[in-house]
Amino acid sequence: MSETSNWLVHDHGKYDALLAECEELAEEGLWEDALRVYRQFLEELKLHMRMEDEILYPLYEEQYGDPRGELTYLQGEHDNIAWLLHELAYVLKRNNTEHFLDSVRPLHKALNRHNANEEELFLNLEDDSILLRRDEIMQRLNSMQDEAGKRVWHI
Numbered sequence: 001m002s003e004t005s006n007w008l009v010h011d012h013g014k015y016d017a018l019l020a021e022c023e024e025l026a027e028e029g030l031w032e033d034a035l036r037v038y039r040q041f042l043e044e045l046k047l048h049m050r051m052e053d054e055i056l057y058p059l060y061e062e063q064y065g066d067p068r069g070e071l072t073y074l075q076g077e078h079d080n081i082a083w084l085l086h087e088l089a090y091v092l093k094r095n096n097t098e099h100f101l102d103s104v105r106p107l108h109k110a111l112n113r114h115n116a117n118e119e120e121l122f123l124n125l126e127d128d129s130i131l132l133r134r135d136e137i138m139q140r141l142n143s144m145q146d147e148a149g150k151r152v153w154h155i
Contacts, residue, residue, distance in 0.1 A: 012115040015045055019111070022092075023104050031095040038092055042085060049078050050149040051141050052118070059137065060121070063129055070121055077114040082151065084110055 018041035025034035057071050066072060084107040091103045125131070 012111075012119070015041060015048070015111065016108075018044070019104070019108065023100075026092065026097070026100050026104075029097070031092070035092050038089065042089070045081075045085070046149070046151075046153060047144065049081070050151065051144055053078060054144070054150060055137065055140050056122075059130055059133070064125075070117075074114065074118055074121070077110065077117065078151075081107070081110050081114060082153065086153075 018037060022034050022037040022041060025031075025037060053075065057074065061071055084103070088100075088103045088107055091099045130137070
């Protein structure tokens, strides 16, 4: 596979760093700052998930199908992550130190597992057909900044 395929794998490290910063601030009792960082993390992750759900996964399915259910599994992981994000927001808004770690740990695990599954899928493409559509795909991804998504967020 060509080296240009890496553009399909998002910068997952950015989301890990923001969540870790939120966690540190909450552990220090800096709840307003933790909530501010969480909101930044949440908005960026919501856009990231939209890009996958509405552009990348459908393109992958159009090209390769989903015979092993990988996309269905990844979409299910998105649903689980959305639920965990909602739960963590609830804890943060209430400055709930006691339940913070109980909420952030499963989110870290779910994100790490999802990122690994997704990277494996996109780094092991069967051919370069999606890669040849890079300009079109990047234009579509960049246009998503100003649109409302299909997923309903109750956060």
